[in-house]
Amino acid sequence: QLLVSTGATEFDANYASKPYTMGWQPDYFAEGAIYGKYAAQTWPDKKIGVIYQNDDYGKNYLEGLKSGLGSKASNIITTQGVAVTDASVAQQVVAIRQSGADVIAILATPSPTVKTFATMKALKYKPEQVILNSVSANDVVMGLAFANSDATTLDGTISTAYLMNSNDPKYENSASVKLYKAQMAKWAPNADPKNTFYYYGFAKAYDVVKLLAATGKNPTRAKLLAAARHMNWTNPFALPGVKVKTSPTDPFPISHVKLIRYNANTEMGSELGSLINGRGGT
Numbered sequence: 433q434l435l436v437s438t439g440a441t442e443f444d445a446n447y448a449s450k451p452y453t454m455g456w457q458p459d460y461f462a463e464g465a466i467y468g469k470y471a472a473q474t475w476p477d478k479k480i481g482v483i484y485q486n487d488d489y490g491k492n493y494l495e496g497l498k499s500g501l502g503s504k505a506s507n508i509i510t511t512q513g514v515a516v517t518d519a520s521v522a523q524q525v526v527a528i529r530q531s532g533a534d535v536i537a538i539l540a541t542p543s544p545t546v547k548t549f550a551t552m553k554a555l556k557y558k559p560e561q562v563i564l565n566s567v568s569a570n571d572v573v574m575g576l577a578f579a580n581s582d583a584t585t586l587d588g589t590i591s592t593a594y595l596m597n598s599n600d601p602k603y604e605n606s607a608s609v610k611l612y613k614a615q616m617a618k619w620a621p622n623a624d625p626k627n628t629f630y631y632y633g634f635a636k637a638y639d640v641v642k643l644l645a646a647t648g649k650n651p652t653r654a655k656l657l658a659a660a661r662h663m664n665w666t667n668p669f670a671l672p673g674v675k676v677k678t679s680p681t682d683p684f685p686i687s688h689v690k691l692i693r694y695n696a697n698t699e700m701g702s703e704l705g706s707l708i709n710g711r712g713g714t
Contacts, residue, residue: 434643434660435636435685439463439567441492447683451657454683456636458594460489460565461496462687462710464539466592467563468500470691471507471535475561479509481533483524483548485540486513493539493565509533514544525551529559537563542573546580553581562589569692571599571628571700583696592689592708595670597700598631608668635669639676639685673707687711 435456436443443455471480482497484490490513498505510531512524521544528536536559538548545568552558568574569591578586596603603609612634616625623630644651646659663678663685670676674688687709692701 444683456685458686458689458710459684460492463566463592464493464496465500466708466710468497472501472504478534479532480507480535480537481528481531482508482511482537483514485544486515490539516541516544521547522551529557533559535559535561539565542568546577549577549585550580553585558585564589564591566592586694587696589694591692593692594674594686594689595635598628599626600700635667638667638669
């Protein structure tokens, strides 16, 4: 189960007892901590309301958010759990609005996220700031959120990214984006190349190939695991400067991200500032 499609911290944190299981993308706790640090520095006095998926996924993000806020953790004035199967999130959104929160943090997978934005629009609720976890900040999900809410509700939403956005004009001449589009046209002509979940797959496939190649002509499970514990390269599909690096005691492959802000005019996120290592390294 190398390079699981998740940022759940447990998939890497349990490397000693489950050495063959590791995630790939930045972990949720570290991502949550980035939002917390950003909020503490940028909005030190703003009250925060959180709607989170009431399972390990959402709790992982929430723990990170609180950690990043540090001494400002008390700025979180309400936390509202939601089940991924809930038909409505109106009760939770109303509770956050009534709390007087200046910021809403949405820490949930795509379905509850789209429902949250739709409910915010229906209630004419627009807090000063919105934080959205990266899993749901994908162009596809944001497109659904846009269709079910409006530009006013989504504009300015803060999230993070670690891969180049293959739909962003700034990367249209990138060799990796060109390769992605050419291969999609050749092998998946009926698929929509603007669906960045496909681009995510290309990015991960690059690291899979690198790992397999590192095992040599006679691959074994032991060689594959050794390679996974000594990854050290840049992924050409990632944002420039993002490192893919592991060690025997640090199995988290990707830790660098950039903050992004959703722009309703372009219907995508704009990168903010420089790369940030959510796990505290360089």
